[in-house]
Amino acid sequence: MNPNLIEIAPGGRPPKQKRKEEIPDIEPWDSKILISATYEDISLEKLNMDRITIYVQHPEPLEPPAKPMTPPPQPLKLTNNEQKKYRTQRRLATEKDRQEMIRQGLLEPPKPKVKMSNLMKVLGAQATQDPTHMEMEIRAAAAEREQAHVDRNIARKLTPSERREKKERKLFDDPDTLDYFTICVYRIRDLSHSEAHFKVDVNARDNRLTGAAVITDGVSVVVVEGGGKSIKRYNNLMLNRIDWAAAVGDEDNDADEEPDKPVNSCALVWQGSVVKSAFPRWFGVRSARVRLLPRWCF
Template sequence: MPEKRPPGRDDLRGGDAKRARSNQGPPAAGGAPSKAPSQATDIQQKIAEARAKAEAARARIQGRASGGNGVASPAPAASPPPPPPPGGGGRANLEAIKARVAAASAAANATARPRTASPLPPQRSPPQHPPPPPRDAGDGDFRARGGLGVGLHPALLADSQQQDGRAKARPVAAPKLATAAANRRDGSPASKPGRQLDLAAPGADELKGSPYFDPSIGGGGASGRGRHPRQLVFHQKGKFIQQANALRRQAALEAMKKRIAESARKVGLDEDNEKAFLVQNVPEVEWWDEGLVGGPAYPEAPQDARIEADDSIITVYVQHPVLMAPPQEKNAPAPKAMYLTKTEQAKLRRQRRMADHKEQQAKIRLGLEPPPPPKVKKSNLMRVLGEQAVKDPTAVEARVNREIAERRAAHEAGNEARKLSREQRAEKTARNQDRDAARGIHVSVYRVESLAFARHRYLVDVNAKEHGLTGVTILHPRFSLVVVEGGAHGIRQYRKLMLNRIRWTENAQPRGGGEAGGREAEAAWLRGVDEGGELKDLGFNRCTLVWEGEERERAFRRWGSRVCETDAEAKEALGRARMENFWTLAKTAVAA
């Protein structure tokens, strides 16, 4: 069992570490008699350690004082520790090792030059971290310091020296660590000279022997040929002037072609000639049979077709298309109610009124409603008010007349309360028109020989807006075209208007001195009177239904009209809705 020391002895001797336990073996056989010599040995070792620390501090102070000259003053050699007594054992060896380590640390601190040259008061700083390595005189501060003024690792210093490529680099001093085991590693792998790479360019013989060598693109040293400068090549005089003149002639020719085509469209040559109605030739092979025929024409025998070949588009696989709801189902009319005879209608009304009367009587019995006053009429006057009618018949008759007037006023007030306002009627009409258009969009095209009468134009325009229809009216000097689209009910009512209700041969004097505005007022063929003020004869005027059918969605957003002086303008107006073919169809239509 190791002996205990009295507390506070280490502070008196200047030591800060506890007595180390010996690993050499059991204590000496001397036991109690060797206690006094061991205490004297401990005192001597502590004194040696204190002297070594004092010498190390003195060496650091002298090094800082001489740091401005760049040469560190040599530190005096620390006094070697006294030899251990022969009877100390393993503890004496441990104390001797500690003394040598302290002396080595003092020598390392004395040789290292500090960063600042200003002298500082002596202070005790235990060497917890290894000191930074000395800076080289030829390198900058960025070579010897880190980001926060901390010395770089020796391995990093060696790498930086190799990258700089300096031939005569001073060896980097390895730091003196606090343990003897760490000081045994004399050299690091980074400080050893590395293997240099041969960066010399290959010779001409070596390049020519390579399988990837191309003498046509090689330099003068590899291919043996020098690089010859390119000679100047001058253009002939007038070359670019001729090119510019050719471009101008081509642009003038294109502009002339455009003017000819534009004038032809204005005159109407492209509409009246027979080329617009020619049918294209039937192709030798239809596009849907090209994959099966495999040639420019159909084969004479069916066996020659590519039906059972390996590369045929016909296979054993069956393609099942996605089932879609038939579009005609949403256009089917709703089933109509069964018609009843007069007797059946009277019977249903009598049963319904009887049920309502019984319900009212039950509410009166329960006290939920007050009983209604007696309904006195002139026919039951004497039966309801017998005695009063006999006493004062004039007053009773006036009372009956007043009650009759009150009942009539209440009935009319109820009707007015249930009557829809103007805004409500408009909303209901729009709702019905949208419901009608949701079942399917119908299109009808009409040709009118003349719309010179302003009243005709008004009826065509206002009725289309009232029925919620969209489309356009093309006003042309030869004839007018009306294209309308909307629900089935609106198109049906508009067809009755155009074909039956309007009297197209009627004409009258304009009201208010004017009948049109804007571009319509400028066109003489849109006036109901001629230049002399006489009414125009509209006996030839009539309306013809050119085409009617269904479409998937509306092509126009609103209803409007447009004045077109030429066929090109009319086709352009209809081309926005992709209906320009209606103009060609209307030109060939025969009035009924």
């Protein structure tokens, strides 16, 4: 007998064994293609050719055999008052630790902050013995504290490159939109005006947007893609800041020629999000000879 086997007492309950999953005769995703319900004879005559198309048919999702893992606990979002309270408590705890280290002799106690206004209150009799000497010491200590304050500010001051990086990070790094790009499509009746042309081009470059602008005889289309903050600023430019009614070309100033011509305007045709950028860079404002554009542009 095998010594590793556990002997079951008479009348005892045998241990439970995990039930093995039965192997089906045919998989469910193949049953829709095969006419017969087995894999024994597979040929072109046994295939349902009506179900085979150019489209990709994904199999039906099946539930995993194991239980899903519980999501990790989410950090608690504090309100502004709670953040201020937590900050005050943290500072009080730090100050308490510093006072305890001073009491144990591990840190040097700070010098008394004597000023000309509290001279008699802090020094008392010492101030009356040699007032000139005490005044010089107080002014020297005040100058030393002021210089230490200036030195700390200089040490914390950012270099020009660090200041530039901080500004760029504040303007362009949006933590909520780092995994996708936002695309906006604008429809403009007339983009021939030089000032509007310049604003559309320069602001797209300054906001680090990619895309292009196409000018045709009947309508102009501007397509931009980028981060959430950049798109928000560019939306404000296109829809609010530029006066499109006044931004018309010199040849369109004479209203007598075409009295029924519609007023120049800009409209946001479509806005969405994509995972991958479609344009490698900003191609600028370009003229197109073709007059036919997709129907969604109109």
